[in-house]
Structures are given as structure tokens and as C-alpha cells.
Amino acid sequence: MRRVAPDWWRHYFDQTWYRLHAPLFPEAQTRREVAGMIELLGVPLGAAVLDAPCGWGRHAALLAAAGYDVTGADLSPAMLSRASARAPRTAWVAADLRALPFDDNTFAAVLNVFTSLGLFHDAADDRAALAEAYRVLAPGGVFLLESMHRDEVVATYVERDAWTLPDGTEVAVRRHFDPIAGISYERMRWNHGAQRGEKRMALRLRTATEMAQLLLSAGFCNSRYWGDWDGAPFTHRAERFIAVSRKA
Numbered sequence: 001m002r003r004v005a006p007d008w009w010r011h012y013f014d015q016t017w018y019r020l021h022a023p024l025f026p027e028a029q030t031r032r033e034v035a036g037m038i039e040l041l042g043v044p045l046g047a048a049v050l051d052a053p054c055g056w057g058r059h060a061a062l063l064a065a066a067g068y069d070v071t072g073a074d075l076s077p078a079m080l081s082r083a084s085a086r087a088p089r090t091a092w093v094a095a096d097l098r099a100l101p102f103d104d105n106t107f108a109a110v111l112n113v114f115t116s117l118g119l120f121h122d123a124a125d126d127r128a129a130l131a132e133a134y135r136v137l138a139p140g141g142v143f144l145l146e147s148m149h150r151d152e153v154v155a156t157y158v159e160r161d162a163w164t165l166p167d168g169t170e171v172a173v174r175r176h177f178d179p180i181a182g183i184s185y186e187r188m189r190w191n192h193g194a195q196r197g198e199k200r201m202a203l204r205l206r207t208a209t210e211m212a213q214l215l216l217s218a219g220f221c222n223s224r225y226w227g228d229w230d231g232a233p234f235t236h237r238a239e240r241f242i243a244v245s246r247k248a
């Protein structure tokens, strides 16, 4: 289970990942998330917004359709090609979170959504990603971080799970949590007729306390915390950790 390279995130997010995950995020749910995101960000329509990492552009495409000047950045060519097929007129940029190819003070808002601060095992990489988000934000700009958080995941930790996708693909997952490293190892096996495959990942899970400290150390201020996109308060039982912080 622990046979996962520290830079697993470099190749994990491929077309197979998309095929196995996109059906789990119905459009209506993403629309609700984006509506909540717009409320929490509080930046005017037309403002420059960076979604990094943007994945297949599920949030960025809707934000662009709503009237924001959106840029999506991601490392995965597979994700970027899905995103540009979905919204050809939006700017999709190949980039590493730790070295963003944008000028200082460019964006009114930067998003980091879906536990993407958790991909890296070395905290120095997360600090570099936060420093880049801070650098490219305009003064007073808003940084939105959304993630799972360790208190809730561990309280309800699911070691074995299985589900069937709408196209009949059967998925079986095994997980192991290392409480010292704070890393959740996951092995996902899938089959669809004669096709089958396996994917492994290792996600670093932080508590809300740790994430709040990382934000502070990166220079972000006035952080406010929510437990869901509808503005529900953050508690240790909340399924999501959403922080909205400012660049001073």
C-alpha cells in the first residue's frame, strides 16, 4: 500500500483518473459549489481569478461563464486538454503550483480547491505553493483554500470502500492512514468488462490548525473559515475546510 513515490502527483492525474472521478461530481453539485464560492470570494464580476490547480476546469469554466476573467493552471496535460475542450476561450496554462508563470500582483482572487494542498509530502513544497499564490495575488486579493481536514477524515476513516460508476465500472479502494506522517495511502482498483487497472496515491492530511498556521506563515491575513460552500460554520465535524484569506 505504501509503495507510492513522493511525486506521485506528477503522473496520477491522467485520463483514467478523469474517467473514474468526473462522474462523482455532477454538474448541479459543481454549480452549487461555484455559487457558494462567488459569495465567499466577494470579488466583482470581471475580476481576474486564478484557479490553480484547475483540474478539468469544473469550477473555472463556470466562473468564466459567470463573467470572471479566469485563468486555470495545472500540471497535467490530460486535465488541461479536458478543460480546454470544455471552455475553449478560457486561458488554460501548464504550470507547477510551486513556480507559477504569472507576474506579481496579477489576480484579484486565487483558488486552491479539492485538497490540492496535500499532494506534496514535503511541507517545503506546500510553503512554495502558498508563497506563489501570495505573490501573484494583488494587494488585498483573496485566497480561497478548500480541503479535507484530518479531524473529520480520521474520525470517519474508511479503510475499504467500493462503488459502481454509471457506466458500470466497478471501483474498489483500500486505505491506510499513517498517523505520524499524517499521510493517507490509497490503492484504487477498477474494472470495466475486460479492462482493469490500479492507481495509488498518498495524500497528506492536515488539521485545520495546521492549515491555518501555514496560511499565516505564508503572510495571509484576516482568514475566515467555513465548513461548506453554503457558508456553514467550520467545526471539527465539517466535511470541508474552507479558508478565505487576504493578501495584506
Ligand SMILES: C[S@@+](CC[C@H](N)C(=O)[O-])C[C@H]1O[C@@H](n2cnc3c(N)ncnc32)[C@H](O)[C@@H]1O
Pocket: 009, 010, 013, 052, 053, 054, 055, 056, 057, 058, 059, 073, 074, 075, 076, 079, 095, 096, 097, 098, 112, 113, 114, 115, 116, 119
Ligand atoms: C484533486 S485535483 C483538483 C483539481 C480541481 N481543483 C478540482 O477541484 O477539480 C488536483 C489537481 O492538481 C494537479 N497537480 C498536481 N500536482 C501539481 C503541481 N505540482 N502543480 C500544478 N498542478 C498540480 C493535478 O494535475 C490535478 O489536476
